[in-house]
Amino acid sequence: MVKFSELNISETTLKSVKRMGFEEATPIQEGTIRLGMEGKDIIGQAQTGTGKTTAFGIPLIEKIDTKDGNVQGLIIAPTRELAIQVSEELYRLGQDKNVRILSVYGGQEISRQIRALKNRPQIIVGTPGRLLDHINRRTLKLDNVNTLILDEADEMLNMGFIEDIQTIMASVPDTRQTLLFSATMPDAIRRIAEKFMKTPEIVKIKSKEMTVENIEQFYVKSVEREKFDILSRLLNVQQPELAIIFGRTKRRVDELAKALNIRGYLAEGIHGDLSQAKRMSVLKQFKAGKIDILVATDVAARGLDISGVSHVYNFDIPQDPESYVHRIGRTGRAGKKGVAVTFVTPREMGYLGIVERTTKKKMEALVPPTADEAVLGQKRVAMEQLQEMTEKNNLGDYREFAAKMLENFDAVDLVAAAIKTMTKEPEDVPVSISEERPLPSRGGGGYKGKGGSGRSGGGGGYKGNRSSSARPSSSRGASSGASRRREGGSGGGRPGRTTRRSES
Ligand SMILES: Nc1ncnc2c1ncn2[C@@H]1O[C@H](COP(=O)(O)OP(=O)(O)OP(=O)(O)O)[C@@H](O)[C@H]1O
Numbered sequence: 001m002v003k004f005s006e007l008n009i010s011e012t013t014l015k016s017v018k019r020m021g022f023e024e025a026t027p028i029q030e031g032t033i034r035l036g037m038e039g040k041d042i043i044g045q046a047q048t049g050t051g052k053t054t055a056f057g058i059p060l061i062e063k064i065d066t067k068d069g070n071v072q073g074l075i076i077a078p079t080r081e082l083a084i085q086v087s088e089e090l091y092r093l094g095q096d097k098n099v100r101i102l103s104v105y106g107g108q109e110i111s112r113q114i115r116a117l118k119n120r121p122q123i124i125v126g127t128p129g130r131l132l133d134h135i136n137r138r139t140l141k142l143d144n145v146n147t148l149i150l151d152e153a154d155e156m157l158n159m160g161f162i163e164d165i166q167t168i169m170a171s172v173p174d175t176r177q178t179l180l181f182s183a184t185m186p187d188a189i190r191r192i193a194e195k196f197m198k199t200p201e202i203v204k205i206k207s208k209e210m211t212v213e214n215i216e217q218f219y220v221k222s223v224e225r226e227k228f229d230i231l232s233r234l235l236n237v238q239q240p241e242l243a244i245i246f247g248r249t250k251r252r253v254d255e256l257a258k259a260l261n262i263r264g265y266l267a268e269g270i271h272g273d274l275s276q277a278k279r280m281s282v283l284k285q286f287k288a289g290k291i292d293i294l295v296a297t298d299v300a301a302r303g304l305d306i307s308g309v310s311h312v313y314n315f316d317i318p319q320d321p322e323s324y325v326h327r328i329g330r331t332g333r334a335g336k337k338g339v340a341v342t343f344v345t346p347r348e349m350g351y352l353g354i355v356e357r358t359t360k361k362k363m364e365a366l367v368p369p370t371a372d373e374a375v376l377g378q379k380r381v382a383m384e385q386l387q388e389m390t391e392k393n394n395l396g397d398y399r400e401f402a403a404k405m406l407e408n409f410d411a412v413d414l415v416a417a418a419i420k421t422m423t424k425e426p427e428d429v430p431v432s433i434s435e436e437r438p439l440p441s442r443g444g445g446g447y448k449g450k451g452g453s454g455r456s457g458g459g460g461g462y463k464g465n466r467s468s469s470a471r472p473s474s475s476r477g478a479s480s481g482a483s484r485r486r487e488g489g490s491g492g493g494r495p496g497r498t499t500r501r502s503e504s
């Protein structure tokens with residue numbers, strides 16, 4: 001590992017990098033920062049959560065001439081949330097140099113953006129549609145752009161933005177440097193990308209697997225109608241700090257979020273049909289730990305970097321392996337541990353094989369916890385909450401009420417009643433989730449032998465060892481999140497949550 005101080009970065013930028021808490025460069029940063037500062041075109045590919053933003057951010061910030069008020073750097077990102085996140089990271093990287101950065105995206109008042117553009121930002125981060133809009137209105141001048149960056153290029157091309165992107169690129173001088181980054185780079189996309197670039201250096205961080213090692217990957221074989229009960233049991237047993245649940249469609253996301261709320265979880269959905277204000281407020285609440293579970297479609301979560309996401313659940317197996325890689329990559333970031341669980345219906349087992357062959361990583365079969373195990377998980381959480389609240393020692397007049405009750409009741413009975421009150425048997429509350437049609441059968445073609453049929457026994461038990469992460473475990477501490485119910489811990493404020501928030 002190379003230290004940032006050994007990469008020929010200016011003192012000013014180095015100061016910002018230090019302030020961000022970064023000491024050593026990740027492999028993709030080591031591989032691209034120097035080349036980037038030499039002005040080379042780069043295609044950068046490295047696993048999720050390995051610091052690609054800073055990998056392109058440092059060369060960009062270094063190149064900005066702060067005496068020049070023109071737009072010099074342009075970054076295109078597939079979603080509004082990502083544009084905001086990237087601009088925030090660039091802001092931190094350029095803080096000591098005083099680089100002016102602006103993000104522009106759809107759903108935000110254009111007049112406000114036009115005013116902000118007059119403040120002479122040097123770097124613009126935007127989504128394709130809104131960038132084009134500004135180019136057409138001539139409110140964004142790109143004649144002086146000398147660095148163009150595409151973050152999540154493959155996603156933008158998948159989303160059908162190819163023409164928009166070509167138009168935007170044509171508005172940027174040919175002499176520019178072009179950088180392109182993603183965790184996945186299917187060959188077809190790379191060929192298109194190379195057309196836009198001048199003999200690009202391809203920096204691909206070699207790794208055995210496409211996904212990072214610190215994510216434990218499981219699959220659960222389940223028929224469609226049992227998925228939701230299994231999901232709620234898993235949440236109770238695994239006790240994620242923050243969880244993201246992916247659904248295949250917007251309707252699915254809405255239904256899941258609603259059902260989770262009915263069962264008492266703090267969950268919110270996020271997808272493209274929601275207003276920008278709503279999307280931003282949901283994300284903000286999730287980052288702050290005010291909601292524990294984010295239910296999302298694929299697109300909504302590309303590139304998002306939210307610390308504390310300990311679990312990713314694919315309620316529906318994704319259509320393509322790239323999307324699997326990006327989804328589960330929302331956990332296990334920056335060296336942290338994560339758990340990913342993918343639900344597969346029997347008819348979709350072929351897809352599991354396709355995903356595994358692309359990621360070069362086998363998922364472990366997970367036996368869904370029984371209802372009893374799930375309740376046990378909740379009892380533990382309740383006990384931990386009670387214990388934590390007691391240790392805090394600020395129960396005030398609650399103690400007087402307790403003393404009064406103890407005159408008439410047995411202490412063990414009272415504590416048992418408290419635990420019972422905080423434990424809800426989730427399956428008592430009926431919810432309705434429309435059945436999703438399974439993905440078209442892929443078992444028949446070339447995939448059958450390995451991926452499909454080899455799994456037929458998977459429903460029975462854990463393959464090999466039972467994984468501790470799938471079981472209730474007292475070592476996970478009282479700061480667990482998603483399994484805590486709205487009803488639980490009422491009164492003196494949720495004790496577990498306070499702890500958790502101060503951790504992150
Ligand atoms: N050198 C470093 N040392 C420690 N942490 C870092 C370093 N570089 C980046 N990080 C942190 O790692 C996290 C992930 O970085 P980033 O979002 O850039 O990943 P990514 O490679 O773009 O992932 P994705 O493929 O999902 O978009 C961020 O929180 C970032 O602040």
Ligand SMILES: [Mg+2]
Nearest residue numbers: 052053151303
């Ligand atoms: Mg990224």
